[in-house]
Amino acid sequence: MAPAEHQSEDTILKAAHKVFLSRGYHGTRMQEIADEAGINKALLHYYFRSKDKIFEAIFLSSFKNFLPQILEILDSDEPFEKKINTFFSKYLDLLIKHPHIPNFIMHEVAHNPEHLQSFFKKHFESKPSKFLRQIKEEMDAGRIEKQDPKQILVSMLALAIFPFAAKPILQIVLEMSEDDFKSFIQERKKFLPEFVMRSLRKI
Amino acid sequence: MAPAEHQSEDTILKAAHKVFLSRGYHGTRMQEIADEAGINKALLHYYFRSKDKIFEAIFLSSFKNFLPQILEILDSDEPFEKKINTFFSKYLDLLIKHPHIPNFIMHEVAHNPEHLQSFFKKHFESKPSKFLRQIKEEMDAGRIEKQDPKQILVSMLALAIFPFAAKPILQIVLEMSEDDFKSFIQERKKFLPEFVMRSLRKI
DNA sequence: AAATCATTTAACCATTTAGTTAATTTCAAA
DNA sequence: TTTGAAATTAACTAAATGGTTAAATGATTT
Incomplete structure (x- = not known):
C-alpha cells in the first residue's frame, strides 16, 4: 500500500x-x-x-481522549442510578471502539510505572472524588447498602474492563468465537447496570 | 551470587x-x-x-498448581452460596500469595496472545462447565435471577482478579499506600461474596 | 528554469541477542 | 588415582534490529 x-x-x-x-x-x-x-x-x-517517541505519541493520543470521557461521566450531575447506567453504557462503547487501551495501559504499568504516575499527575489531576462522595450520599440517604465506596468503584471498573483485558483467555476458556464475544459484550451492557444496582439497592 | x-x-x-x-x-x-x-x-x-522452553517450563509450573485449584473450587459439590464464598476466599488468598500471576498472564495476553492461546489449548482443556451448569440449576429452582451464566462467571473472575492486575493504577487514582492496598484486599474478601450474592439472589 | 526546501529511499552501521562450540572443571565411580 | 561423564565456561557466530547517512526525488518559490 x-x-x-x-x-x-x-x-x-x-x-x-x-x-x-x-x-x-x-x-x-x-x-x-x-x-x-x-x-x-x-x-x-x-x-x-525513535521507536520510543512513536509509542509515546500513540499512547498519549489514545489516552488523552479516553480517560477524560470516563471522568466526565463519573463526575457528572446525573442521579445515581441513571449514572450507573450511563457509565456502563458509555464505557463499554468506548472499550468496544478502543479495545486495545487496557492492554496499552498494562504495558505502561509493567514497563514504566513511574512514568505512568507522572503522566497521570501531569494530564489528569482530577479524581473520581465526586462519584465517591455521591455514593456516600446515597448511603446516608438510605437508598443503598452501606459499603466502602472504593470497593464499589473498583468493582465497577473491574466488571467493565476485565473482559477486554482478558479477552483471549476468556475466548478459550468459554469457547467463544469472535462473534460470540461481540454479542457477549453487547449483552453485558444490559447485564452490568442491573447486576450492580441489584447488589447496591437497599431492600 | x-x-x-x-x-x-x-x-x-x-x-x-x-x-x-x-x-x-x-x-x-x-x-x-x-x-x-x-x-x-x-x-x-x-x-x-531454548528461551521458549524455559518460558514454557515456568508458565506451566506456575499454572499447574494455580488453575486447578480454582477449577476444583468451581467444580466442587458445595451448595451454590457456600461455593461463592469459598471461591472468593480461596481465590483472593491465592492471589495474595501469588500477586504476580495476573500480571504475568496479562502481559502475555497483551503482547503474545497467540502464544498464550496455543499454550492454554495444549495444557488445560478442562472448563468450569460444572459451575455453569450449577448456576443454571439455581435459576431453574428459582433461587437466583435468570441471567447468562457466562456473564456471572466472568464477573466473578473480574471482581477477584482486576484489582491485582491494575494495582499500580488503582494506587495512584485512589491514593492508596501499600498498606492501604493490603487492607483493601482483605476487606474485599468479605465484600465480594455479599456483593455477588445480593445481586443474584431472588427477592 | 534555477534554486531551495521538504520528503523519501537504498545502502549502511553498530549493537544486541539467541544460540553454538570447543575447551575446562567437577566429581563420583572404578 | 585414574577415568569418564556431567556441569560449566569463554569465546564465538549468524541473524535481527534500531538507527544513520548521503543521495535522489518531488514540490514550491523566485
Whole structure:
C-alpha cells in the first residue's frame, strides 16, 4: 500500500498503532511498522526520532481522549442510578471502539510505572472524588447498602474492563468465537447496570 | 551470587521466573536470566534448549498448581452460596500469595496472545462447565435471577482478579499506600461474596 | 528554469541477542 | 588415582534490529 500523498505522519501513526497493539512494545519491529505503512523505514525516524517517541505519541493520543470521557461521566450531575447506567453504557462503547487501551495501559504499568504516575499527575489531576462522595450520599440517604465506596468503584471498573483485558483467555476458556464475544459484550451492557444496582439497592 | 551446587536447574527456573515476570517474554534477555541466576548463559541452553522452553517450563509450573485449584473450587459439590464464598476466599488468598500471576498472564495476553492461546489449548482443556451448569440449576429452582451464566462467571473472575492486575493504577487514582492496598484486599474478601450474592439472589 | 526546501529511499552501521562450540572443571565411580 | 561423564565456561557466530547517512526525488518559490 502506497502512502497517501503527504500524509505520511498520520499513515505512520495509524500503522504503528496497529502493530504496537498486536505485538506489544518489545514485539514490535520498526520494519513492520514501515511495511504496514507502505513506506521506507528511515521515514519513521524522519518523522519521529525513535521507536520510543512513536509509542509515546500513540499512547498519549489514545489516552488523552479516553480517560477524560470516563471522568466526565463519573463526575457528572446525573442521579445515581441513571449514572450507573450511563457509565456502563458509555464505557463499554468506548472499550468496544478502543479495545486495545487496557492492554496499552498494562504495558505502561509493567514497563514504566513511574512514568505512568507522572503522566497521570501531569494530564489528569482530577479524581473520581465526586462519584465517591455521591455514593456516600446515597448511603446516608438510605437508598443503598452501606459499603466502602472504593470497593464499589473498583468493582465497577473491574466488571467493565476485565473482559477486554482478558479477552483471549476468556475466548478459550468459554469457547467463544469472535462473534460470540461481540454479542457477549453487547449483552453485558444490559447485564452490568442491573447486576450492580441489584447488589447496591437497599431492600 | 554463585549457584548452589548442582541446583542449577532450579536456580535457573527461579531466576527466569523473576525476569519473565518483570519484563515479559519479548522483553526478557537470556543474559539477564543468566545474570540473575549467577551462571553462564550457555548453561541455560544446556538445561533448557531454548528461551521458549524455559518460558514454557515456568508458565506451566506456575499454572499447574494455580488453575486447578480454582477449577476444583468451581467444580466442587458445595451448595451454590457456600461455593461463592469459598471461591472468593480461596481465590483472593491465592492471589495474595501469588500477586504476580495476573500480571504475568496479562502481559502475555497483551503482547503474545497467540502464544498464550496455543499454550492454554495444549495444557488445560478442562472448563468450569460444572459451575455453569450449577448456576443454571439455581435459576431453574428459582433461587437466583435468570441471567447468562457466562456473564456471572466472568464477573466473578473480574471482581477477584482486576484489582491485582491494575494495582499500580488503582494506587495512584485512589491514593492508596501499600498498606492501604493490603487492607483493601482483605476487606474485599468479605465484600465480594455479599456483593455477588445480593445481586443474584431472588427477592 | 534555477534554486531551495521538504520528503523519501537504498545502502549502511553498530549493537544486541539467541544460540553454538570447543575447551575446562567437577566429581563420583572404578 | 585414574577415568569418564556431567556441569560449566569463554569465546564465538549468524541473524535481527534500531538507527544513520548521503543521495535522489518531488514540490514550491523566485
